[in-house]
Amino acid sequence: MSATADEPFLQAKGVAKSFAGIMAVHHVDIAVAAGERVGLIGPNGAGKTTLFNCLLGVVPVDRGVVQLAGEDVTRLPIHLRARRGLGRTFQRIELFAEATVREHLLIAERTRRGDGALWKDLLGRGRPKADEIERCDHILGLLGLAELADAPSEHLSLGQGRLLEVGRALMTEPRLLLLDEPSSGLDHDETVDLGRTLRDAQIDRGFGVLLVEHDVEFVSDFTDRCLVLDAGRLIAEGPTGEVLASDAVREAYLGTMGTVA
Numbered sequence: 205m206s207a208t209a210d211e212p213f214l215q216a217k218g219v220a221k222s223f224a225g226i227m228a229v230h231h232v233d234i235a236v237a238a239g240e241r242v243g244l245i246g247p248n249g250a251g252k253t254t255l256f257n258c259l260l261g262v263v264p265v266d267r268g269v270v271q272l273a274g275e276d277v278t279r280l281p282i283h284l285r286a287r288r289g290l291g292r293t294f295q296r297i298e299l300f301a302e303a304t305v306r307e308h309l310l311i312a313e314r315t316r317r318g319d320g321a322l323w324k325d326l327l328g329r330g331r332p333k334a335d336e337i338e339r340c341d342h343i344l345g346l347l348g349l350a351e352l353a354d355a356p357s358e359h360l361s362l363g364q365g366r367l368l369e370v371g372r373a374l375m376t377e378p379r380l381l382l383l384d385e386p387s388s389g390l391d392h393d394e395t396v397d398l399g400r401t402l403r404d405a406q407i408d409r410g411f412g413v414l415l416v417e418h419d420v421e422f423v424s425d426f427t428d429r430c431l432v433l434d435a436g437r438l439i440a441e442g443p444t445g446e447v448l449a450s451d452a453v454r455e456a457y458l459g460t461m462g463t464v465a
């Protein structure tokens with residue numbers, strides 16, 4: 205397995221996970237540097253979400269080691285991995301319909317600070333401080349959501365809701381963001397917009413992205429390097445253009461997705 209040029213922020217070695225005797229992920233090694241944009245692709249059921257869950261601590265690994273900035277986090281719970289810089293969004297959007305766009309970020313900000321003010325927010329007290337609002341509005345500006353700051357989140361389109369999810373993740377200042385199918389349910393134009401906005405935010409903030417995505421154009425435009433999972437095993441890795449054109453990828457996708465270039 206080739207290592208990244210920079211010292212990796214995320215490194216997983218020999219990660220394996222099975223469910224009821226079925227190996228979802230077999231002995232996978234990956235390394236991603238902070239600031240890199242890396243794709244993780246593969247057919248349905250390949251083990252992409254399971255691998256994410258192992259990296260994030262959503263499920264315990266059966267075997268293997270997960271490291272963040274050289275520290276073994278294999279036994280750490282999700283929130284302690286998040287505190288070390290591993291961010292994520294959810295495959296299904298989880299927003300509070302009546303809360304405004306800015307309030308969603310304020311809640312993420314309070315959670316990040318862990319200053320005990322969250323319960324006051326829930327009771328409608330605890331006015332946000334100027335610097336909290338400033339941080340939120342900076343992120344909203346980055347994601348093109350500034351004009352919607354005071355709108356209830358139920359007014360957002362699906363694409364804008366995805367960006368708000370990204371915004372919530374960015375409030376925790378991740379060094380690496382794991383995105384699981386951010387384009388699902390979006391049409392072509394919305395997907396292109398999402399990719400562009402994410403790219404601008406990524407360049408501005410410098411966080412890395414590990415992107416699981418079925419939209420090949422998105423993967424091709426957004427990532428420089430790509431990993432391919434098939435039946436729980438890494439079958440290819442390299443520059444995105446080369447990987448998408450490789451025989452191994454064509455074979456893995458044959459019959460499941462006719463759109464690989």
Ligand SMILES: Nc1ncnc2c1ncn2[C@@H]1O[C@H](COP(=O)(O)OP(=O)(O)OP(=O)(O)O)[C@@H](O)[C@H]1O
Nearest residue numbers: 223224227228246247248249250251252253254255
């Ligand atoms: N909680 C679970 N219990 C039992 N089996 C599971 C569980 N989660 C995943 N699996 C199985 O593990 C394998 C990998 O699933 P996973 O969801 O990781 O694939 P994926 O690559 O994310 O697929 P998709 O592209 O459809 O999202 C599949 O065979 C799936 O049925």
Ligand SMILES: [Mg+2]
Nearest residue numbers: 252253254384
């Ligand atoms: Mg999945």
